[in-house]
Amino acid sequence: TYVVTDACIRCKYMDCVEVCPVDCFYEGDNMLVINPSECIDCGVCEPECPAEAILPDTESGLEQWLELNNTFANQWPNITRKRDAPADADEWKNVPGKYEAHFS
Numbered sequence: 001t002y003v004v005t006d007a008c009i010r011c012k013y014m015d016c017v018e019v020c021p022v023d024c025f026y027e028g029d030n031m032l033v034i035n036p037s038e039c040i041d042c043g044v045c046e047p048e049c050p051a052e053a054i055l056p057d058t059e060s061g062l063e064q065w066l067e068l069n070n071t072f073a074n075q076w077p078n079i080t081r082k083r084d085a086p087a088d089a090d091e092w093k094n095v096p097g098k099y100e101a102h103f104s
């Protein structure tokens with residue numbers, strides 16, 4: 001599966017949802033997640049994300065993100081259409097520590 005990581009937080013460009021063939025993105029207030037049970041590993045979303053927030057879970061150190069994606073995909077609503085990104089999305093691009101600021 002692919003997972004959405006902290007780079008998505010407060011950026012939320014939503015280009016990813018437009019290309020996913022199985023519509024497996026779910027939307028929270030500050031970020032999106034992928035449902036690992038539905039993702040077919042096609043990889044087309046990865047290069048679409050301007051924040052480079054989407055990674056294959058085969059990369060090391062992503063266990064926490066896999067768990068978070070799985071948890072919230074089962075709580076948040078499905079999203080299949082891109083809307084405008086937050087007005088300050090570009091200001092949050094590449095900002096470190098976004099997870100700590102928003103989830104703890």
Ligand code: SF4
Binds near residue numbers: 022038045
């Ligand atoms: Fe959707 Fe493919 Fe991305 Fe998985 S890898 S979330 S199936 S676009």
Ligand code: F3S
Binds near residue numbers: 009048
């Ligand atoms: Fe987030 Fe990138 Fe999609 S910023 S909403 S994972 S395009």
